[in-house]
Amino acid sequence: MHAHELDPQRPNPARMYDYFLGGFHNFEADREAAEAAEAAFPGVRASARANRDFLRRAVRYMVAQGVDQFLDLGSGVPTAGNVHEIAQAANPGAHVVYVDAEPVAVHASEALLADNPGADIVHADIRHADAVLSARQVEALLDLNRPLGLIMASVLPYIPEDDDPDRLVARYRAALPSGSYLTISHGSVEDFDDTETDSVYKVYNSSTSPITSRSRERITSWxxxxxxVEPGVVVVTGWHPESGDTPVKLRLPHYGGLARIP
Structure with missing residues (x-):
């Protein structure tokens, strides 16, 4: 599996995201790239925070529907408000398996989860779905014959078209039994012209994982x-908003949705 090697000199989107959320698992190259991205396209930081709030609400919703096990693909660095924290606060018996290719994310998660028997992380590239689904941690903690919450929050932008994200989503969907839920969020700059977005693409395309924008229609097709679940695929700030959300006015549309597997 093509899990990433650690390269502190090259910015990584997972660590940039950690920086945007106020975390500490990032290097100077990540902080500089994150600030460059925000300068190039003000609103990137707000979008990251709004996406994190959406994730929190989606997990709470799934727990309320009786889901007690989660697979979080491309989970990133464990900053405040992780899936296991949210799920286990509502149901202490909930199980969570994270998957990420970034070594800092994996090591930080392993340290955080050392004393948590209900949560673990797989160091893997989510593009290798068969390997992820058969990983030791998945087999130990998750029962793929029971309803499961599959989370793909802000990870598909890092799956280029060459890696066929449609097929990837379909492969994971096929592994989910009836009554499971699929959560997806994805940034979109389709409504902006190239002069506004070229510079932010340049920042991410020099990182370990270049970024791809997709339309709301494409995201909905997954x-x-x-x-x-109502209201469908919408800008994340409009999906079951709560009073505790970070107050942001999103300039950068970030779409999110949650659906039940019939």
Whole structure:
């Protein structure tokens, strides 16, 4: 599996995201790139925070529907408000398996989860779905014959078209039994012209994982045949908002949705 090697000199989106969220698991190259991205396209930081709030609300929703096990793909660095914290606060027996290719994210997660028997992390590239689904941690903590919450929060932008994100989503969907839920969020700059977005692309394309924007229609297509929870695929700040959300006015559309596997 092509899990990343650690390169502190080259910015990594997972560590940049950690920086945007106020975390400490990042290097100077990540901080500089994150600030460059925010300068190039003000609103990137707000989008990261709004996405984190969406994730929190989606997990709470799934727990309320009786889901007690989660697979979080491309989970990133464990900053405040992780899936296991949210799920286990509502149901102490909930199990969570994270998957990430970034060594800092994995090491930080291992340290955080050392005393948590209900959560673990797989060091893997999510593009290798068969290997992820058969990983030791998945087999130990998750029962793929029971409803499961599959989370793909802000990870598909880092799956280029050459790696066929449609096929990847379908492969993971196929592993989920009836009653499971699929959560996806994805940034989109389709409504902006190139002069506004070129510089932010340049920042991310020099990182370990270049970024791809996709339209709301494309994001929605990944839920085809599933039972979309109202209000459907919308800008994340509009999905079941709560009073505790970080107050942001999103300039950068970040779409999110949650659907039940019939």
């Amino acid at each position: 839920f085809d045949g599933l039972e979309l």
